[in-house]
Amino acid sequence: MQEFGSVLTLINRSGILPRSVKKETFPMMVRLNQLCWAVALLLAASSVELARAAEPPSDLCSLLPAETVSKTLGQAFGSPKKTVAPRPFSNTNQGTDCTFESGGHTLLFRIYVDPSTSASTDLFAKLKTYFGNGSTAVGGIGDEAYLDKLKGLHVRKGKVRYFLDGAGTPKQKNDLALGVAGQL
Numbered sequence: 080m081q082e083f084g085s086v087l088t089l090i091n092r093s094g095i096l097p098r099s100v101k102k103e104t105f106p107m108m109v110r111l112n113q114l115c116w117a118v119a120l121l122l123a124a125s126s127v128e129l130a131r132a133a134e135p136p137s138d139l140c141s142l143l144p145a146e147t148v149s150k151t152l153g154q155a156f157g158s159p160k161k162t163v164a165p166r167p168f169s170n171t172n173q174g175t176d177c178t179f180e181s182g183g184h185t186l187l188f189r190i191y192v193d194p195s196t197s198a199s200t201d202l203f204a205k206l207k208t209y210f211g212n213g214s215t216a217v218g219g220i221g222d223e224a225y226l227d228k229l230k231g232l233h234v235r236k237g238k239v240r241y242f243l244d245g246a247g248t249p250k251q252k253n254d255l256a257l258g259v260a261g262q263l
Contacts, residue, residue, distance in 0.1 A: 135239055135263060139190045140177035142241075142259045148179050148186060151254050152247050156181040164189045167206055184246040188255075191240045203235040220253060221260040232256055236263045 136142065140159045148156045156179040164174030174191035193199035203223065207214070213228035221236030231244035232252040241259060243252045 135190075135192055139175040139192070140188070142190065142262050143177060143188045143255060145179060147258055148255065149181075151251050152181075152184075152186070154181045154184065156184075156186065159188065164191065167191075167202065171202060179246075181246070186246040187242070187244045188259075189242040189244075190259075193238045193240065196238045199235055199238045199240055203233070203240055206240075207233070217253065220256045221263075224256065226252075234260065236260045239263050 140161050143159070145156050145158050159177035159179050162176045162178070164176045166173050172191055172193060174189055177188040177190070179186040179188070191199075193202060200222075207225065210227050210231070210233060211225055214225040214233075217224040217226055217232065217234075220232075221234045224232065224234040226232050226249055229244075230249055230252075231242060232249070234241050234243075234256050241256070243255055247255070
C-alpha cells in the first residue's frame with residue numbers, strides 16, 4: 080500500500096490526476112484496469128472461437144447425422160453414402176453428396192463450400208435462374224432459401240450452399256435444413 084501512495088504522489092505532482100484523487104482511489108483504479116483487460120481478453124478469445132465455429136467441418140456429411148434424418152423423417156435411414164457432387168459451372172468448387180437410404184426412400188443432401196460469402200451469394204442467384212422457376216421463397220433458414228417446383232429445398236448460409244431433395248415433406252426438409260444452418 081505504501082508503494083501505491085508513492086506512485087499516486089508522483090502522478091499527482093505530474094499534474095495527470097486532479098488533486099482530489101485520494102490514496103484509496105488508486106488501488107481501485109488498478110483493479111478496474113485489470114478487470115477491463117480481463118474482459119477484453121475474454122471477448123477477443125470468444126470472437127476467435129466464434130469465427131472458428133462458423134467454418135464448416137471437413138466431413139460435410141456430419142452436418143446432417145443419420146440419426147437426425149431418421150428421427151425427422153420417421154423411418155430408419157443408414158449412414159450417408161458420400162460422393163463428389165459435380166461443379167455447377169466451370170471454375171466453381173465441387174461439392175459433396177450425402178445420400179441417405181431407407182428401403183425404397185432416398186434423401187439427397189448436397190453441399191458446397193464457396194470461397195467467400197459474396198461468391199456464394201452470386202452463385203446462388205445464378206443457379207436460382209435455372210432451378211427457381213416456379214419456386215417458393217422460404218424464410219427463417221440461413222441467409223436465403225427457396226423450395227423449387229419439384230419440392231427440393233435450396234439454402235445458402237454465408238459461404239455454404241446446400242440442397243435437400245427426395246424423401247420427406249417440405250416441412251421435414253425445412254426442419255433438417257434449420258439443423259444444418261444452426262451449425263454453420
